[in-house]
Amino acid sequence: MRDLENWLEEKRLQRVEKFLKERGFNVFLVSDKDSAKNKILEIIPKEATIGIGGSVTIRQIGIIEELEKRGYIIYHHWKEGLSFEQDLEIRKKELLSDVFLSSVNAITLSGELVNIDGIGNRVSAQIFGPGQVIVVVGRNKIVVNLETALWRIKNITAPLNAKRLNLNVPCAELGYCEEECNSPNKMCRIITILTAPPSRTPFTVILVNENLGF
Ligand code: SF4
Secondary structure, three states, X not given: OHHHHHHHXXXXXXXXXXXXXXXXXXXXXXXXXXXXXXXXXXXXXXXOEEEEOOOHHHHHOOHHHHHHHOOOEEEEOOOOOOOHHHHHHHHHXXXXXXXXXXXOOEXXXXXXXXXXXXXXXXXXXXXOOOOEEEEEEEHHHEEOOHHHHHHHHHHHXXXXXXXXXXXXXXXXXXXXXXXXXXXXXXXXXXXXXXXXXXXXXXXXXXXEOOOOOO
16 A cells, blocks of 8 residues: 555656756655755755755754754754844845755645745745755645645645744634734745746755655
8 A cells, every 4th residue: 555655656756856847947856855865965065055944844854964064054043042133134144045945835746836935035045045946845745736735835834834833823723724814923925936947046856755844
């Protein structure tokens, strides 16, 4: 049974890989999170500065610890005890890093990358600013089309993130999106869809045949 499921996942990943390549993204399909980490280490130039977007996936693959060991300068704002000003300063440095590492919230079977953001630093860094962008995407983020991408983000990604962060928003209570949400803490303020890599930003997608992130 498990073999059959893996076969299906592999086929879906191969389809996404094909369409991403046709759209002009650099793409690698790897089997697990360790291979994703090693691929990043292979790609990033020595002495590059690294910005890390708000991403559970990036933290799950253990790349931050590995980069720290190797002496890279890393900007990431998920640190305990930062003041508002320090947090903002780090987010700005992430935007101008040589390499920006992140994930996406959903990826369609035809290779569109979909994100929803609240502050906007994660999505803007995927469009312009860093020297290059690398996103790591687990197989659980694959959806049929743009409509299901938005449904997934609002009814799976956002509630899980809201619960994790203990945010006072409707989906943290309900487990699904309250469409009339106008909470001051609302996370869903900006939607981006990348249909091709931004024209001045080299963009790599590492697809992983494992579930990663939300
Ligand atoms: S719009 Fe509000 S309730 Fe809906 S997913 Fe976003 S934060 Fe949650």
